[in-house]
Amino acid sequence: MKFTISREKLQEGLQAVTAAVPAKTTLPVLANLLVETTDRGIRFSATDLDIAVSTEVSADVETPGAITIPAKKLGEIARELPPSPVKISASGEQRVTLECGRSKFKLLGLPRDEFPTFPSVRFNDSWRVKSGELQKLISHTAFAVSNEESRPILNGVLWELREERMRMVATNGHRLAKMELPVEASSAPPGDLIVPPKALEQIRRLFPAEEELEIARGDNHLGFRSPFTSVFTRLVEGPYPNYEQVIPKDNDRYALADKAALTSALKRMSVIASDQTHRIKMSFNSGMLKFSVTTPDLGEASDELPINYTGDQLDIGFNATYLLEILRFMPTEQVRLTFKAPERAATIEPEGWDDPAKYLCLVMPLRLMD
Structure with missing residues (x-):
């Protein structure tokens, strides 16, 4: 096998597939990338046996062939190469030579036959x-x-x-x-x-x-x-x-809140929340949301946020980390929260989203300590 590839195309191919290389493996060939010549250039492939990724990039092929090359070392070399064409050749079943400008490397690969075959998925259906x-x-x-x-x-x-x-x-x-x-x-x-x-x-x-x-x-x-x-x-x-069974259909208490302000308040409260439960207390009243956190070996904190709230007063506990994760993916500046009772699931939805997609998140409350 012998081909010449630009440094950029080499890096592009490696970047596409190296995420599929397992960090640890008992099968040495899985730490390698399969490099094959094709009609259009070079195909790079990697697998951890659960997922497999392959991508083709353009290259000038002189002699067709295939070999597996250690993924980590090839990636490290490619990152440090000068901006010149890269010549890669394999002699026999294991020795790989890589040349770029005045730099020259020799790596030990493994035969193509040892690399697992990709799953049989038929694309005619x-x-x-x-x-x-x-x-x-x-x-x-x-x-x-x-x-x-x-x-x-x-x-x-x-x-x-x-x-x-x-x-x-x-x-x-x-x-x-x-x-x-x-x-x-x-x-x-x-x-x-x-x-x-x-x-x-x-x-x-x-x-x-x-x-x-x-x-x-x-x-x-x-x-x-x-x-x-x-x-x-x-x-x-x-x-x-x-x-579907856990998504509440009868939540009758509603709150509209500014996503950025709610996120900021939750982040402040999280500093004092327990590292194990991340529990914070949220008290909803008409017009105001009060936050409070007490962690015995750390201290306490409180905050307030103006909101639109409809329904009876509600004290409810949540894992702040879960709320922050959900808010991060909310696509609107305002969010709508619905509740039924302190021990029932709450929902969070984008408010005023004019998108054909429907989006809903749910979070289970935490029991508040007396």
Whole structure:
């Protein structure tokens, strides 16, 4: 194998795929990138066996071939190279030579045969989705997934495909984010997919918003591709909990608040909140929201914020970190909060959003200490 590639194209290819290289692995070849020549240039591929990413970049190929090269070292070398064409050649099955200007490196690779094959996803039954729509759903929901391994089903994002809409939902049992977009007669087969957030992050990162993605499903894998880049992911198996049951339909107390002011007050209160529970008390009255925090071994804090509130007075406790995360993804300057009782779920929605998408977040309250 022998080819010449610009430093910029080399860095572009590496940047696209290195996020799929596992930080730790017992299989040495997974720490490597697969580098292959193609009709259009060079294809870089990486996998951690759960997700796999490949991308093609232009290069002048002299001799076709394929080899795997240590990802970390190749990335470090590429970052430090001078702005000159990079010549890469592989002799035999393991030795790789890289030359750029006066710099020369020799690396030990591993044979192409040792690299895992990508999942078998057949694109003849594929459907198409605008990347921008997918990115919108991902960025507003994936933050709410669970990191706990005790309930693996909550470690994925539920992607519901219906004839006239698609929806993503994520929850960790204490907070939930749900967004729905109308779609024109979808070509996607109706169904529910549970996708790992790491794969969704690659989709959000790699595909430009204006691009149309081709998506196909294998037995337990999902594939996304554009003309130059592909992402494959293993799906999370099992039934997703019935999240509709926990979304309150009868909340009759409402508050309208300025998102920036609410965020600032929560950040101030968080400084004194417990590192374990992040609990703060919020007292809603007509016209005023009072914050208070007491942490025995640290101290106490209070603050006030003018708001529009309708309903009986309410004292309720929340994990400030969850509220701040939700507010970060609210797309409007004003937010609407609804409540029923101190022990019932509260909802947060964008106020005055003239977007066809529907967006709702939910957060469970914390019990206030007497």
